[in-house]
Amino acid sequence: MVINLKKEGLNLIAELRGELDHHSAEEIRNKIDDAIERDKIQNLIMSFEGVTFMDSSGIGVVIGRYKKLSIRGGKLLVTDINTTIGKVFELSGLYKIIKVYASIEEALRSV
Known part of the structure; x- marks a missing residue:
């Protein structure tokens, strides 16, 4: 799993590539949380465009990021959900609590 983090104002953009599973989840969680704390991030946009697999750790x-940001009054937005990852989101109920956007640009416009 590769993660590319970019800060835009109070927003953090996390572009993910690869498999978000039990092998990579802790590293991804730590990198995002470090950036949230260090840069006083209000909103997180996670792009799943390059994610090929996601399990319960993902x-x-x-x-976890949704809860962390909700406590701060912020939002978690996800973008670029493909069919495979969309099924995981649907079965897990994530679509009920997290707003999904077609692109990073669309998500940025909404915050």
């Missing part, structure tokens, strides 16, 4: 990463 779901945990998403839910």
Whole structure:
């Protein structure tokens, strides 16, 4: 799993590539959390465009960041969900709590 982090104002953009599973979840969680704390981030945009697989550990990463930002009054937005990852989001109920956008640009316009 590769993660590219970019800061835009109070927003953090996390572009993910590869498999978000139990092998990579802790590293991804730590990198995102470090950036949130260090840069006083309000909103997180996670792009799943390059994600090819996601298991329950990946779901945990998403839910954990959602809770962390909600407590701060911020938002977690996800973009570029492909069919495979969309099924994971649907089955896990993530679509009920997290707003999905077609692109990073669209998500940035909404915050």
